[in-house]
Amino acid sequence: MQIQVRCPVDDGELSRLHADAFGHEPFLVPWSERLERHSRSWVGAFDEGELVGFVHAVWDGGAHAFLLDTVVASGHQRRGVGGRVVAALISDLRVLGIEWLHVDYEPQLEGFYEACGFRHTRAGLLRVSG
Numbered sequence: 804m805q806i807q808v809r810c811p812v813d814d815g816e817l818s819r820l821h822a823d824a825f826g827h828e829p830f831l832v833p834w835s836e837r838l839e840r841h842s843r844s845w846v847g848a849f850d851e852g853e854l855v856g857f858v859h860a861v862w863d864g865g866a867h868a869f870l871l872d873t874v875v876a877s878g879h880q881r882r883g884v885g886g887r888v889v890a891a892l893i894s895d896l897r898v899l900g901i902e903w904l905h906v907d908y909e910p911q912l913e914g915f916y917e918a919c920g921f922r923h924t925r926a927g928l929l930r931v932s933g
Contacts, residue, residue: 806846808845809895810849824876824877842860843862846889855884856885856887858874860896866900869905870892885915886918890919
């Protein structure tokens with residue numbers, strides 16, 4: 804398993820990984836453009852050249868970043884891939900001067916994110932559209 808920080812991203816490959824990990828039909832997302840424009844850092848996990856894990860952090864241009872899109876291919880889940888990409892992202896953000904990393908998650912993911920070093924906090928959420 805190879806972990807790469809700010810790796811080149813193939814839009815189709817990352818779109819397929821998302822579809823696999825989240826159980827929906829694949830559709831092409833312009834990931835490369837989004838990452839370059841909005842993300843402070845991103846990390847990919849590769850198994851024999853195949854993207855099997857990914858995470859990124861968008862930021863406010865200052866001290867805060869927001870962890871998004873932690874995904875692991877269904878055939879590689881529960882092998883530590885998610886923890887490794889999150890740890891690599893945190894290390895890179897630290898080097899880049901980020902002081903606070905925020906994450907929202909569903910209750911069943913609390914153990915995973917606590918194992919990654921996050922502590923549970925209260926936060927608000929508002930669906931703006933739909």
